[in-house]
Amino acid sequence: MTRIVEQSNTTRRPRRKRRFLKASTIFVIVMLAYSVLHFLLMWVGVNFNSILLSFKSYNRNGTYSWLTGARFFENFELIFTNIGKNVDNYQSMLFSSLAFFVVSCFVTLPISLFFSYFIFKKILASGFFKVIFFLPSIIPLIILTTIYSITVGSNGPVGQLLNAMGIESANLFLTHTSSSWMIWIFCVWAGIGYDVILLTAGMSRIPRDILESCKMDGVPSFWEFIRIVIPLTWSTVTTLFIFGMMSVFTVFLQPWYLAPKVNTTWTIGTNIYFASKGGRALNAPAALGLFYSIIGAPIIVGTRALLNKFFGEVSY
Amino acid sequence: MASFGYTFRKHWRKKRDDLRQAKYTREHDVLFKRKGATKALFIFMFVILTIFVISFLFPFAWILMNAFKPTSEFGLNMMGWPKDFTFQNFVDAFTFKDATTKNKSILEMLAMTVLIAGVGTLVTVFTSTCAAYVVAKYKFFGRNVIFAVVIFSLIVPIVGSLPSQMQMMKNVLHLDGTVIGCIFIYSGGFGANFLLLYSFFKNLSWTYVEAAKVDGANDFVIFFRIIIPMAKGPIIAISIIQLIGLWNDYQTPAIYLPKYPTLAVGLQFLFEKMQTLSYPMMFATIIIAILPILILFAAFSKTIMENTSVGGLKG
Structure with missing residues (x-):
């Protein structure tokens, strides 16, 4: 009897192994299932659908149909036509978007680097400065832009000061040139804080020994900043530079909040947002997005690789 | 007291x-x-x-x-x-409320923000924690692929996927115009949070888990009773940063929940109207709107700043 049981046990064991998953495998599947499904749907699915959409045309009854034959690239041809003929301010949209690259990478970032160095070197009230610099990152953008436009506008204290100096503050957000300047100044004013926080954190990782040897060798602050601090925080600088490049595509609310009446200041992001908001004819904004992704992605990834080659990777 | x-x-x-x-x-x-x-x-x-x-x-x-x-x-x-x-x-x-504010007062907007940002934060931090823990600590087929794809999705900029996302939400998922739809968009487990938690779990000692396994605890018990309490610090920090991010988010509620504005969306309606009525009332609205965030920041400023820094450095 015992033998039989033993025999039946020995024959059953391999079957059970094959039939049931290991407990840890079930655990892994359960823990990852939602995130993987969400990613497949909302990243892979959405981007794949975006590609499909850009090769479709919108019908009046609200449906989409495939573009075929000579019309296959119609949505993309339309982008070139719009840029060439400046339909819907496509040229100014390009210029406004690219301007954010210059503002973020060549104005905000250098100023932030400079400020960060002094905060890192424990200038008087450096802790207080850090806290205040962080504030714009936690306040809703609509509040920041409203406060900025009211303060600079004709009713605000800065506006009144400008009026006294002979500058019409009431018109600052009404013309293309002045609106653009006001938006760029806002982006620098509100954007420095976040960069400073990241850069000071990067600088705080620099080993004390290196700074002490600089001090003993009598290295002036300027050269310490250029030759020691920047190379040792280069990974953070690169990250912020890439963020700045991505702002060409990501900035979309600032121009609309600050200068709603001047649509020539709107960016690629603003145009895609408004073109999509109605929920109709989504093929055109999808094609516009895909077009700029194809151009932007290799440039940004290439720049990242290039910047990483400037200074060797240092582990400390 | x-x-x-x-x-x-x-x-x-x-x-x-x-x-x-x-x-x-x-x-x-x-x-x-x-x-x-x-x-x-x-x-x-x-x-x-x-x-x-x-x-x-x-x-x-x-x-x-x-x-x-x-x-x-x-x-x-x-x-x-x-x-x-x-x-x-x-x-x-x-x-104050009228047609321009979709007949919603600032208190109603605040309640909607608490609901969406609060639940959104809970869900996304939970899914990120689950995914990060498993990818960091378990060896399974496809683990490296998942990690590589997540990094790729974070590095490569995709411009304007909004039209496609809107179509998906409306025609495929039928979640357009619902609170669940908004929360669903936020709820993904693979993002910056995943990377932060992944690096934390990667460096976490496995000794406690081994001891628990010897005592007969299964993977779920280990995760909920040992790992989550050990990861309390980074989870709280990420939750606060996520909460602030969702509290200030404009795009998702503006697109998918136009009838029930959150604070970030509704303030624009309020300001448009109040600028024509009373500036001091608009200023009072601003104070009311930023007060919760400022209190949160004052209470957790160190945690928020330290973890934002870490997040940035990982990029």
Whole structure:
């Protein structure tokens, strides 16, 4: 009897192994299932659908149909036509978007680097400065832009000061040139804080020994900043530079909040947002997005690789 | 109450000690001792930074001051202290609603924000924690692929996937115009949170888990009873940062929940209307809107800043 049981046990064991998953495998599947499904749907699915959409045309009854034959690239041809003929301010949209690259990478970032160095070197009230610099990152953008436009506008204290100096503050957000300047100044004013926080954190990782040897060798602050601090925080600088490049595509609310009446200041992001908001004819904004992704992605990834080659990777 | 008083005193004692230590470091640490031209440069930069900080604080101070003035006084006395001090603007700001604000008052917007940002934060932090733990600590087929794809999706910029996402939400998922739809968009487990938690779990000692396994605990018990309490610090920090991010998010609620505006969306409607009615009431609205975020920031400023820094460095 015992033998039989033993025999039946020995024959059953391999079957059970094959039939049931290991407990840890079930655990892994359960823990990852939602995130993987969400990613497949909302990243892979959405981007794949975006590609499909850009090769479709919108019908009046609200449906989409495939573009075929000579019309296959119609949505993309339309982008070139719009840029060439400046339909819907496509040229100014390009210029406004690219301007954010210059503002973020060549104005905000250098100023932030400079400020960060002094905060890192424990200038008087450096802790207080850090806290205040962080504030714009936690306040809703609509509040920041409203406060900025009211303060600079004709009713605000800065506006009144400008009026006294002979500058019409009431018109600052009404013309293309002045609106653009006001938006760029806002982006620098509100954007420095976040960069400073990241850069000071990067600088705080620099080993004390290196700074002490600089001090003993009598290295002036300027050269310490250029030759020691920047190379040792280069990974953070690169990250912020890439963020700045991505702002060409990501900035979309600032121009609309600050200068709603001047649509020539709107960016690629603003145009895609408004073109999509109605929920109709989504093929055109999808094609516009895909077009700029194809151009932007290799440039940004290439720049990242290039910047990483400037200074060797240092582990400390 | 006594416990709150104790915590408050403890917090301030710690703050005072930190300040004293910072002062001592600045004055005695050889690294930060300065003289001559360097000292002059630092004084100059202190002035520049102070001006910059004033440019941040002054508009808020001006708005706070004017929020307590009657509308009639604001036009005549924009820069002075309120002569006729009133809280009426705050009362009006709390109750104001009309067609332009979708008939929603700031309190209703606040409630919607708490719901969406709160639940969104809970769900996304939970899914990120689950995914990060498993990818960091378990060896399984496809683990490296998942990690590589997540990094790729974070590095490569995709422009304008909004039209496609809208179509998906409306025609495929049928979640357009629902609170669940908004939360669903936020709920993904693979993002910056995943990377932060992944690096935490990667460095986490496996000893406790091994001990628990010897005692017969299964993977779920280990995760909920041992891992989550051990990861409490980073989870709280990420939750706060995520909460602030979702609290301020404009795009998702504006697109998918137009009938029930959150604070970030509704404030725009409120401001558009209030600019034509009463500036002081608009200033009171601003104060009401930023107060919860400022309180949260004041309570967790160190945690928020440290973890934002870590997040940035990982990028």
